[in-house]
Amino acid sequence: MSDPAIVVIGAGQAGGWAARTLRDEGFEGGIVVIGEEPYPPYERPPLSKEVLLGKEPADSSYLWPEGSFDELGIELRTGVGATAIDRAARTVALSDGGSIPYRKLLIATGGRVRRLPVEGAELDGVHYLRGIDDSEAIRGDLGEGAKLVVIGGGWIGLEVAAAARMLGAEVTVVEALDRLCGRALTPELAAWLLDVHRGRGVDVRLGATVEALTGEGRVSGARLSGGETLAATAVVIGIGIVPNVELAEAAGLEIDNGVRVDAHCRTSDPDIFAAGDVTNHPNDLLGRNIRLESWENAQNQGIAAARAMLGGETPYCEIPWFWSDQYDVNIQLVGLPNDFEETVTRGERADGSFVEFYMKGGRIDGAAAINNPRDIRFAKRLMQAQKTVDPAALADPSVKLQALLRG
């Protein structure tokens, strides 16, 4: 009888890259990937961008062409979920009644959308956006004459708002805080982004909450706490995700805002690893533990976990990086700056292409770039190298950041 397989629970960005990496790194044993959705591993960013706009088909988001896992000898079991982990027996129970033994296990269960607990949230035409089916359903509701109410002025809400405007819909964004992307942008940058959306005709309501969604069978309105009802032919709710920790928690693994792992992606059970949105992991460059909901972390921690499962000893530690596309605006962020001392701006805001560097102790603690993807990658490298940099040089567009990195 052959050895049990390495089992990956979750066929998303993290699980997909982990499985592929196991093969790329020369692992020849069995690999089983379990995914609840009916699709091969895919990346989610296009679902609120190109796919929602109809510029690209949904299958363009697949990490690799369909059938790639077959060719790599990876067993992909879609449409089935894991229901329990038995650590003593070293098996995973499945929603179809089956059970799979594992030699090592990777938990890459990601997150699920946070639900808005209001009356009417179950009406037709009320959407969340997480998977391919969601993106297609929203697009189906953005035809001629659509009036879209977006609840939540974070990345998902704003990307959906931008796509809907580009498709001709009337769009209102309702955000409970007094600014957009409250957790991720400085107040000044949030104000800049607010202008972008208002300039494109989005009605942005800050400091507003939706009290109920109204309609007969299908949503027709969103009632604000002030009493006003916004007319709606569709609603998209984007108020964050919740990590899918239940499986790990029930198995007795350590949980703390996610599945707690070390720098080698190991949980409190040495044969069980975790990667992606679901993990709470240490980051020595930032000096704290973090849980990230990001494309890059899902990919790279998935890869790191695969290597660690095969005995690799390189810790996973990267400067976090995020991006968003809204209209013709590309926003990129590095780091998780929270108590920086100074903001240095490179380029002119009025030109629509600039970088803000957030400085702490002579180093870059984080940066945000608008339509300047090149500089942000240098910023990330300067941070990764923990270089001390001269703010005056950063602010001077005639100084190449490449030179600062070499200097």
Place this chain on the structure above:
Amino acid sequence: MSDIEFHAVAKTGDLDDGEAIQVIVGKKEIAIYNLEGAYYATDDICTHAYASLADGYVEGESIECPLHGGCFDIKTGKALTPPVTEDLKVYEVKIDGDDILVGVQG
């Protein structure tokens, strides 16, 4: 059948060592690189998502995509790091005086 035709696309002084620029040949977007005085050309658009590699970061002999960080070997076009898995097409480069010429199928 079509033969390779060489097109003058830039001057050698247009890009310093370790830099890349985008040029257009016909309808093709091509990136030209200067690696220590030697010039190379690849398709400019990343094989993962729509991004100009010429806006990316040259490190050693690889180019890192400015959008999602995938790296390619500049000399061979080979996809090196995730998320890219599909190689870039590479083009022959000739230098004539201070003209950079790129060979593209006519």
